[in-house]
Amino acid sequence: MSKYKTSGYKGPCDKAKTGERQGRSCVRYKCSMISSTVQVVLRQRPNWVEVKDDGEWDFNWCDVGWLKENFDQMYMEEHVRINHFRNYYELSRKDFMVKNLKRFQKNLEKESSHSEASECDFFPCTFAMPSEYHLFVEEFNRNSGSTWIMKPVAKSQGKGIFLFRKLKDITDWKKNSSRSEEEKDAAHVENYVAQRYVESPYLINGRKFDLRVYVLVTSYVPLRAWLYRDGFARFSGTRFSLTSIHDKYMHLTNVSVQKTAPDYDPEKGCKWQMQQLRRYLTAKHGREVVETLFKEIDNIFVRSLQSVQKIIINDKHCFELYGYDILLDQNLKPWLIEVNASPSYTASSQEDGEMKCRLLEDTLNVVDMEGRLTGKEKRVGGYDLMWNDGPVYREDVNLQTLCSSSFIANTHLGCVNDREQQLRQLQRPFLFQRKK
Numbered sequence: 425m426s427k428y429k430t431s432g433y434k435g436p437c438d439k440a441k442t443g444e445r446q447g448r449s450c451v452r453y454k455c456s457m458i459s460s461t462v463q464v465v466l467r468q469r470p471n472w473v474e475v476k477d478d479g480e481w482d483f484n485w486c487d488v489g490w491l492k493e494n495f496d497q498m499y500m501e502e503h504v505r506i507n508h509f510r511n512y513y514e515l516s517r518k519d520f521m522v523k524n525l526k527r528f529q530k531n532l533e534k535e536s537s538h539s540e541a542s543e544c545d546f547f548p549c550t551f552a553m554p555s556e557y558h559l560f561v562e563e564f565n566r567n568s569g570s571t572w573i574m575k576p577v578a579k580s581q582g583k584g585i586f587l588f589r590k591l592k593d594i595t596d597w598k599k600n601s602s603r604s605e606e607e608k609d610a611a612h613v614e615n616y617v618a619q620r621y622v623e624s625p626y627l628i629n630g631r632k633f634d635l636r637v638y639v640l641v642t643s644y645v646p647l648r649a650w651l652y653r654d655g656f657a658r659f660s661g662t663r664f665s666l667t668s669i670h671d672k673y674m675h676l677t678n679v680s681v682q683k684t685a686p687d688y689d690p691e692k693g694c695k696w697q698m699q700q701l702r703r704y705l706t707a708k709h710g711r712e713v714v715e716t717l718f719k720e721i722d723n724i725f726v727r728s729l730q731s732v733q734k735i736i737i738n739d740k741h742c743f744e745l746y747g748y749d750i751l752l753d754q755n756l757k758p759w760l761i762e763v764n765a766s767p768s769y770t771a772s773s774q775e776d777g778e779m780k781c782r783l784l785e786d787t788l789n790v791v792d793m794e795g796r797l798t799g800k801e802k803r804v805g806g807y808d809l810m811w812n813d814g815p816v817y818r819e820d821v822n823l824q825t826l827c828s829s830s831f832i833a834n835t836h837l838g839c840v841n842d843r844e845q846q847l848r849q850l851q852r853p854f855l856f857q858r859k860k
Contacts, residue, residue: 455474560618632677651807797850
């Protein structure tokens with residue numbers, strides 16, 4: 425057995441019966457995350473006890489480095505939960521994500537109608553570099569004058585990203601990637617993706633923004649996914665223009681980038697809460713247009729998860745909290761930019777910190793280590809169950825509407841999140857975490 429074995433425990437944290445379900449009167453947890461937000465939420469969880477070093481645990485919120493080193497060595501008992509699937513990177517690594525989406529789209533074209541395959545037309549034209557360099561050059565020459573963006577496949581927070589319009593702008597990079605194998609061993613060249621830049625993004629007050637949305641997957645077989653009502657829009661600090669493609673504060677919306685700007689105001693920040701954005705768009709474009717937009721965003725979540733459903737190593741002990749980055753163009757078409765398996769939980773403001781605490785608390789409520797949920801819930805706190813081996817329809821949708829629409833998910837992204845009232849209605853007092 426590995427030293428990370430999680431065996432039964434006798435004492436005050438032993439299993440407790442709750443009706444016909446087995447819950448736990450106490451949960452032993454381990455956390456290797458640096459994020460203070462994750463640590464705070466876990467420590468405030470009633471009847472959860474932190475274990476250190478090689479102590480036996482029931483729940484582990486780990487970083488991906490710990491996962492890679494230890495997952496294959498572990499024996500996990502029935503009740504144990506961990507916050508990543510073994511090959512989580514199939515969706516979160518940029519080149520793998522595009523590869524899986526392209527394959528999924530081709531399979532839909534073969535097995536079903538082209539209209540269904542067209543529902544996967546939500547990611548920009550992308551090539552893996554350097555392996556698809558020649559394919560990229562062909563596409564680049566067919567659309568001369570277009571703007572492209574280069575991104576490292578496995579980095580985050582805007583690191584290593586640059587925009588370009590001329591092939592000579594990446595000549596040095598290409599030469600670097602073509603070194604001999606011996607030189608590569610000495611100085612490894614990281615893989616990138618070259619992606620067509622969305623040149624006409626939707627602007628608010630002249631500034632570009634993208635959406636950060638949270639999706640919780642508790643199973644891939646069958647696929648079971650929850651969408652969180654709260655999220656936010658991240659704005660650039662500089663008015664958008666294509667006349668300059670080298671201004672990172674204009675083109676990259678990552679908070680880690682924006683907060684390094686000379687004129688960044690930490691009190692003002694660079695975020696809107698999702699409710700504020702939805703109200704703005706509804707006031708400007710009308711409810712019907714916004715409903716269509718958010719339905720298309722729902723489709724992105726479902727189709728992207730389906731694209732890796734047969735590839736992800738499903739394990740009943742695992743769950744995954746993804747941070748999706750969505751960009752809107754000037755026609756209100758949503759584009760999937762990337763998916764993060766380790767989204768940042770660092771608070772950029774008090775409001776942002778409170779939202780992320782609610783998100784993490786409700787994630788624990790859905791994972792339900794205490795074993796108090798019935799398994800039939802469509803909503804838990806701020807989460808709405810959007811897919812459960814098939815679409816989960818909203819209760820306010822009638823049969824006629826269902827017949828006229830291919831997909832109306834049980835989601836309320838950006839709608840009022842009356843989570844405290846909802847948690848009370850579950851009649852599970854221990855779930856109500858937030859104090860007034």
